[in-house]
Amino acid sequence: MSVHQLKIGDIECAVLHEGESDLIAANLAQRYPGVSQAQIERALAGGAPSGSLNLPCISSGGTRILADVGFGAAGGPTAGNTEAALNSIGIGLADIDIVFLSHFHGDHIAGLALDENRMEFPRARFVTTQAEWDEWIGRWSASDAPGDQKNLERFTSLQDRFSFVSAGEEIAPGVTVVDLKGHTLGHAGLLLESGGERLLHVVDLLHQPFQFAHTNWHFSFDSDPELAEETRRNTLERCAAEGILTLFYHMPFPGLGQVSEEGGAFVWNPVA
Numbered sequence: 001m002s003v004h005q006l007k008i009g010d011i012e013c014a015v016l017h018e019g020e021s022d023l024i025a026a027n028l029a030q031r032y033p034g035v036s037q038a039q040i041e042r043a044l045a046g047g048a049p050s051g052s053l054n055l056p057c058i059s060s061g062g063t064r065i066l067a068d069v070g071f072g073a074a075g076g077p078t079a080g081n082t083e084a085a086l087n088s089i090g091i092g093l094a095d096i097d098i099v100f101l102s103h104f105h106g107d108h109i110a111g112l113a114l115d116e117n118r119m120e121f122p123r124a125r126f127v128t129t130q131a132e133w134d135e136w137i138g139r140w141s142a143s144d145a146p147g148d149q150k151n152l153e154r155f156t157s158l159q160d161r162f163s164f165v166s167a168g169e170e171i172a173p174g175v176t177v178v179d180l181k182g183h184t185l186g187h188a189g190l191l192l193e194s195g196g197e198r199l200l201h202v203v204d205l206l207h208q209p210f211q212f213a214h215t216n217w218h219f220s221f222d223s224d225p226e227l228a229e230e231t232r233r234n235t236l237e238r239c240a241a242e243g244i245l246t247l248f249y250h251m252p253f254p255g256l257g258q259v260s261e262e263g264g265a266f267v268w269n270p271v272a
């Protein structure tokens with residue numbers, strides 16, 4: 001397990017490597033409808049697809065935030081390291097004040113929703129957007145699948161501990177919510193700002209390195225593919241124009257780097 005620690009002004013940020021996911025990295029031609037395996041291989045240009053799961057734990061002004069919880073034990077032998085990674089830097093689940101949920105896909109929430117070996121956060125408040133809550137409570141309610149019913153039961157049992165936030169709201173000093181809707185209807189990220197330094201956590205703005213150059217290749221799990229593409233382009237443009245440090249949930253660990261724009265295409269420049 002790995003942890004990459006950095007400071008954004010006075011804000012401490014530890015990027016935890018939950019592990020690697022085949023669900024993200026395998027069967028890419030099925031994940032990108034309308035794009036052929038040959039196109040994907042050309043776009044990868046000999047590079048490997050990424051299935052990394054990068055979760056930031058953020059401490060600011062005495063508030064400790066875990067942004068998503070990961071697959072937990074549902075991720076198989078290659079994932080599930082969130083709690084161990086936290087423990088390795090002296091943080092227990094009881095030390096988390098806020099669990100921020102960027103969106104309700106399994107690789108971000110399953111560790112919370114399992115029957116067995118699920119992660120309990122005895123003191124935490126759960127924070128997400130109203131649109132995200134509504135989309136998934138609606139989808140799970142309309143489904144008979146056992147996994148969906150389990151999620152529905154778990155999340156409604158936690159409902160009293162949820163608060164809903166909107167873009168621009170500050171959840172801790174210098175930590176504000178950013179609208180990234182499209183991948184899911186309430187998908188949201190976090191902007192960290194302190195002492196003139198900034199980090200933008202864009203979560204699932206894209207899922208593979210080749211989407212920087214091919215922003216119109218839609219990921220099969222996007223709830224609103226057109227909106228996801230528009231948000232992707234606008235956010236990448238902002239990142240490139242402002243030269244801001246960015247964090248991507250699924251880029252190779254630690255998922256930190258800068259976006260630039262070259263000849264009309266976006267380019268990912270990971271930190272060394």
Ligand SMILES: [Zn+2]
Nearest residue numbers: 105107204249
């Ligand atoms: Zn994801």
